[in-house]
Amino acid sequence: MKTFKKKQLTIICELPLASRVVKTLTEAGVTGYTQFDAASGRGSEGEWNRDGLVGTSGRMVMIVTILSLDEADGILAQIYELIEPQMAIATIANVEVLRDDIF
Amino acid sequence: MDAIFQLATANLVSPPVLFFILGFGGALVGSQLTLPEAMAKTLSIYLMLAIGFKGGVALAAEGVTLALILALLAGTVLSSLIPVVAFIILKLFSNLPRVDAAAVAAHYGSISIVTFVAATQALEGIGLKPEGYMVAVAAIMETPAIIVALLLARGVRADVKRKSGDAQEGLLKEVLLNSSIVVLMGAFVIGAISGQPGMDAVSGFIVVPFTGILCLFLLDMGAVAGRGMTQGASVLNLRLIVFALIMPFIGACMATPLAWLAGLDAGSAALLLTLAASASYIAVPAALRIALPEARPSVYLTLSLGVTFPMNLTLGIPTYAAMATWAVGG
Numbered sequence: 001m002k003t004f005k006k007k008q009l010t011i012i013c014e015l016p017l018a019s020r021v022v023k024t025l026t027e028a029g030v031t032g033y034t035q036f037d038a039a040s041g042r043g044s045e046g047e048w049n050r051d052g053l054v055g056t057s058g059r060m061v062m063i064v065t066i067l068s069l070d071e072a073d074g075i076l077a078q079i080y081e082l083i084e085p086q087m088a089i090a091t092i093a094n095v096e097v098l099r100d101d102i103f
Numbered sequence: 104m105d106a107i108f109q110l111a112t113a114n115l116v117s118p119p120v121l122f123f124i125l126g127f128g129g130a131l132v133g134s135q136l137t138l139p140e141a142m143a144k145t146l147s148i149y150l151m152l153a154i155g156f157k158g159g160v161a162l163a164a165e166g167v168t169l170a171l172i173l174a175l176l177a178g179t180v181l182s183s184l185i186p187v188v189a190f191i192i193l194k195l196f197s198n199l200p201r202v203d204a205a206a207v208a209a210h211y212g213s214i215s216i217v218t219f220v221a222a223t224q225a226l227e228g229i230g231l232k233p234e235g236y237m238v239a240v241a242a243i244m245e246t247p248a249i250i251v252a253l254l255l256a257r258g259v260r261a262d263v264k265r266k267s268g269d270a271q272e273g274l275l276k277e278v279l280l281n282s283s284i285v286v287l288m289g290a291f292v293i294g295a296i297s298g299q300p301g302m303d304a305v306s307g308f309i310v311v312p313f314t315g316i317l318c319l320f321l322l323d324m325g326a327v328a329g330r331g332m333t334q335g336a337s338v339l340n341l342r343l344i345v346f347a348l349i350m351p352f353i354g355a356c357m358a359t360p361l362a363w364l365a366g367l368d369a370g371s372a373a374l375l376l377t378l379a380a381s382a383s384y385i386a387v388p389a390a391l392r393i394a395l396p397e398a399r400p401s402v403y404l405t406l407s408l409g410v411t412f413p414m415n416l417t418l419g420i421p422t423y424a425a426m427a428t429w430a431v432g433g
Contacts, residue, residue: 016277016389045401046334051137054327054408057388058400085396 003096006103007072011063011079012038013088015056021063024082028075032102033065043087066095066103110421114225122318123416126325131333138323146320150220151286153309153316154238159294160302161235171236173365174375178240181361181379182247185354186212190255192350197342199402205256206391206398210407211350212248213383214241216283217324218412222377222420224317231370231424237378238291242284244378249278249390256395278390321416328408335405343402347410351380355423359430372427373420380419382407 011021018035025033038060040049048058067075072092079090097103114120129136138146162171186208193204219241226233278284294301302309358379362372384407391398 014392016392020393045399049137051140051143052327052330053140054143054324055385055389057385057392057404087392087396 001098003098004100005069006095006097007067007069008093008095009065009067009072009076009079009090010093011083011088011090012060013063013083013086015059015061017083017086017088018061018063020082021079021088024078025063025065025075028078029071030065030067030075033063036062036064038062045087066097068103107422107425110229110424111418113229114421115417117225117228119221119224119314119317119321120416123321123325123328123413126322126327127329127332127413128325130326130329134326136322136326138319143320143323146316146323147217148282148286149316150313150320151216151283152290153313154220154223155287155290156294156302156305156309158235158238159291159296160298162291162295163298165235168236170234170366170371171239174234174236174240174367174371175243177358177361177365177375178244178378179247181354181358181375182212182214182244183251184212185357185379186248186251186255188353188357189346189350190252192353193346197340197346199343201258202256202395202398203402205252206395207346207403207406208255209249209252209391210382210384210387210403211354211411212251213246213387214244214378215381215383215407215412215415216241216245216287216385217320218381218415218420219374219378220317221321221416222374222423224314225420226370226373226424229421229424231373231428233370233374234368235291235294237371237374238287240375241378242288242291245281245284245383245386246275246278248383249387249394250275252391253394256398274390274393278386281386281389283385325413328412331405332409332413335401335409338399338401339405339410343406344410347382347406348414351382351411351415351419352422354379354381355419355426359426362427363430367427367431369424369428369431372431373424376423376427377415377420380423381415382411384408384412 013021041060050059053059076092189211190204190208193199193207355376358376362375384404388404
């Protein structure tokens with residue numbers, strides 16, 4: 001089956017930052033994304049668990065989006081500028097998709 | 104002194120505080136007790152709705168008074184000044200970096216809405232019923248401290264604004280519109296519109312189960328605070344712990360003359376002192392993660408949630424009640 005090369009951008013960040021990440025993606029022309037709630041984890045500030053948190057601070061979410069090869073670099077630069085001072089990580093991976101026209 | 108002791112004893116043996124102590128103690132000895140996040144959020148929205156509605160109904164009976172305007176003014180002044188005092192104390196007596204000191208100052212200038220709810224209940228229990236409009240005072244005290252603390256943090260860090268300028272866009276709007284404040288103030292307005300007939304219609308939901316639900320919520324909050332204390336203990340030192348225990352009383356002392364000047368009754372004055380003494384751990388941390396990402400949550404959350412909140416809930420509230428009674432008369 002024919003597949004098409006794309007870039008998958010994954011951002012794990014604190015919930016208060018998530019709306020800003022999505023806004024940056026939207027303004028950069030990204031048409032779709034999916035946000036996942038994380039259940040627990042450990043980072044530089046120690047362990048956390050969603051059931052043990054009050055408020056949104058410290059609660060991590062994962063935002064996944066698929067980008068075309070030519071737009072990936074520019075969007076990654078904008079995302080980096082946003083999350084650089086924040087508690088967040090971004091990874092980019094090579095993926096293949098079945099439908100070329102929707103990304 | 105006797106009065107403080109009696110109030111403290113009555114407060115300490117009240118079911119909400121005992122459940123809080125159970126949760127806190129359980130977490131300290133390693134219990135994994137916790138409510139699911141969705142449940143805790145629902146309980147907190149219920150408490151905001153109930154306390155806001157009751158305040159609104161009381162306002163409908165009392166009407167808008169000069170004391171209401173003066174109390175709002177006093178709240179704004181306190182929320183703006185307390186961070187400055189907290190910041191100066193931290194800079195003089197702790198070794199916290201400027202950005203951490205400013206972040207901690209924001210928490211102590213802002214308010215803990217859970218402490219407000221617990222204090223309202225506790226004060227009613229000892230016959231010091233606060234005026235309904237104190238709900239609006241609580242809401243107005245949440246934001247000024249954040250603005251002042253950001254100015255304090257930027258003193259030597261002009262680049263903080265540049266670096267996080269985009270992220271800060273819309274931040275204050277988010278703080279003003281956080282779910283606690285929207286439900287609290289929304290229910291306050293609904294209570295004021297519907298008045299006593301409205302209260303008669305919903306009292307079975309809003310008044311009767313209130314204390315029981317507060318117990319359940321504080322059991323969970325105790326566990327969260329206890330775990331926060333355990334996990335964050337490594338970043339604290341004796342000076343910071345002393346700060347977290349003393350700063351609430353400094354805030355309450357700052358509020359005392361304002362409560363007197365505003366002509367508040369003893370219950371409302373006690374609530375103003377409690378608000379001035381309380382430290383945020385929900386709205387402010389979320390805002391500061393965006394505005395001051397360099398500040399360490401383990402420091403400001405452990406101090407406000409792990410040290411100050413339990414102290415206020417157990418010993419603070421009765422002391423503020425006694426201070427307010429002394430200052431404005433019972």
